[in-house]
Amino acid sequence: MARERKFSTEDLFLATRQLLLIHGYEGFTVSLLADRLEVSRGTIYKYFENKEELITEYMISEMNEYLLKLDHMKKYESFEAQFDFLLNLIFSDTEITKLINIGRQIPANISERVAKNKEKLEALHLHMYDCLQSFIDLGRKEKKIKAQIPDPLILGFILHTITIPNHANIPKKQWIESIKEIIKNGMFTNN
8 A cells, every 4th residue: 555645736637647647548547646646546535536537626726827928918018029928938848739639538517516516627628719819900900910711710829839749859039930930920931
């Protein structure tokens, strides 16, 4: 039996993140988490009835942290400065997309707590898109974004640049700057 010790919410969520990234939703178990934290499964079950409650609580925490970081974008007055901030934020945690996809796999009908957590996550996602809509609105106001391109396409394109594989192992800074260049100016020369 694992020795009992105390762990913080931060320790719990960090271990949850690590195990989700290694094993995914299906492979994640409370036993793996208990082993990682060196506690019994019962210790974790004192706080969460099942892994879905734990994972959704973790996801809410992760989303709240991300939104706090995203909120710093408002400190920049120009669209271009906000754009640079946003791309740097997106690439500061390249695993966030994988975690979001894992969160989507969790069925809401597991328990009332999981259902409520999934509702909270959806509200947080909508809040994120509201923040990003303000960014797009600023770009349109400053006439930096072409009028004929739909807002959802712009946001989707920017947010999904993180999923472009870097098979050539281009240095991260160069990779991010190249993506910024393509988004801002396209990839064609002006010949």
